[in-house]
Amino acid sequence: MTVISDQEIADFSADFNTNSKNQVASRAARRSGLLEASFNDRVSERLNHVFSTELDVGDVTDQKHSGRCWEFATLNVLRHYFGKQNKVKDFTFSQAYNFFWDKIERANAFYDAMIRLADKPLNDREVQSWLAFAGEDGGLWSMAINLVKKYGVVPSYAMPESFNSNNTTGLIDSLARKERKDAIALRKLVSEGSSQDELEKAKKHFLNEVYRMVSVALGEPPKKFDLEYRDDDKKYHLERDLTPREFVQKYFKDFKFDDYVVLSNCPNHEFNKLYHMPLYDNVDGGDQIKFLNVPIEYLAQAAVAQLKSGDAVIFGNDVLKQMERKTGYLDTELYQTDKLFGVDTKMSKADRLATGEGFATHDMTLVGVDEDHGHIRKWKVENSWGDKYGHKGFYEMSQPWFEDYVYDVVVRKEFLTDEQVKLAEGPAIDLKPWDNIG
Structure with a gap:
């Protein structure tokens, strides 16, 4: 490493002051x-x-203070489709519902990865990538569609936004901390020669705790709901006791x-x-x-x-x-x-x-x-x-x-x-x- 000399500093200053426009730019930048x-x-x-x-x-x-843009964008595409098919332009879906299942599924994928990579050191680049990804709320279209295919969707009124879905920092920080601690425990079980059944039992216990955490933060997702809306022609619609999967199967059957x-x-x-x-x-x-x-x-x-x-x-x-x-x-x-x-x-x-x-x-x-x-x-x-x-x-x-x-x-x-x-x-x-x- 070379030391910056006093003469170089003097040269830099002289160069800056050679052009009067630099002072004008500096005043404007400092002001506004x-x-x-x-x-x-x-x-x-x-x-x-x-x-x-x-x-x-x-x-x-x-989406407020959250990294759920990928879910919002995906559900925007689906709501535009639903709106066009059913003549209801401002119908919206619950992002909180799919966000709930994202936290459960992502924890499951994380625990599986920690078991699979347990023979690698903690500072291994792949292990560190997973540890850095723990609890995150960012994602992609294909991830959102995986959740829709498995868990369906619900209207926004069936599982409305809450403080913790609008402001996800507290939840993702808590989940990241828990999952990283659980990673240490799973790695220890593997190093001790635990059987696959013992590892699955430990993972299920950790997932149960994650479910509890997400339920406390977001509320449990609805198992059924009544689909109720008035379309753009002011016609009233009501369909009772739909499950989230039934909703997708019926209203998105032609959405490939x-x-x-x-x-x-x-x-x-x-x-x-x-x-x-x-x-x-x-x-x-x-x-x-x-x-x-x-x-x-x-x-x-x-x-x-x-x-x-x-x-x-x-x-x-x-x-x-x-x-x-x-x-x-x-x-x-x-x-x-x-x-x-x-x-x-x-x-x-x-x-x-x-x-x-x-x-x-x-x-x-x-x-x-x-x-x-x-x-x-x-x-x-x-x-x-x-x-x-x-x-x-x-x-x-x-x-x-x-x-x-x-x-x-x-x-x-x-x-x-x-x-x-x-x-x-x-x-x-x-x-x-x-x-x-x-």
Whole structure:
């Protein structure tokens, strides 16, 4: 390591003061903050609220202080489908219900992994990945669908939001601490030569405790409910004593869950390959969490085609990059901090992924697109942060932002090429838990 000399410090200061614009930029940044000082209000010229293709959807939802965007986005797609089929635009599903079962299923997957990896040291990279993942509330479309397939869904009134579903920090912190302690106990049992029956007994005991914790925090999920609503024509509907699974079987019988594919754009991995993320396999016996990695233009093409068919599109993205909540703008030229600093921090998407600068932090839903003779101008985005941000909760996203910060879209197979369909139905390459695939 080399020491920074006094002369170098003097040179840095002299260089800074050579250009008077640096002092102007510094005063503006110190007064109003870096982002406000570099805000480019001209993006409003291209991010208006008019779209050539736009779905008729109801009000937005609000995930509050939780990492459940993936469940909100998934259930938004399902509620739009239910609304269209039954002419009830603002019907909503309970995120708390599916979140409950996510905590149970994920604990089960964690305990299985700890038993399977018990012969590896605690500082093993795979073991550490699982320990870091304990209790987490983030997830993906395929994980949410696994839960819907196994446990069904319920209306929001059947299991409403509570303090702990809206603010998940306390629950996930408690679950993470418990699961990590249980991991030590399971590893000890394995090292002592315990039988499979003894390990299963211990795991069942731990899962019972997890069930108790989640029930205290969220309440037990309903076993049956009455489906009751008034449609957009003011006609009243009532169906008594439905189970959550019966609800899905009856009202989503034509929704082909298995026809959906996650198309990703992660240029730090080889394109036209199907990848599997074992760390995210949340339901034992459920579908594996897989994605097909392709160039970005295929994500845009498939998303446009699905929107034009009348269906919304879930997409994973790095929402905190070049986004303003107040306006709901998502644009690569929104904050011009490089010009403020006089530096160049532009990186390729592959380099951002490889260095940890880029990764998906949020799931949202595409509900509109604006095209001019096939050229995509912007997208309409349904977020799950309530209606106080953006345009009544909807955001406007430029196509350059889509190309830079969108990492996956969930689309039906009919909007893929024949070769992509074959790849999506073929064998997948297992990824390591620490691989950054957006």
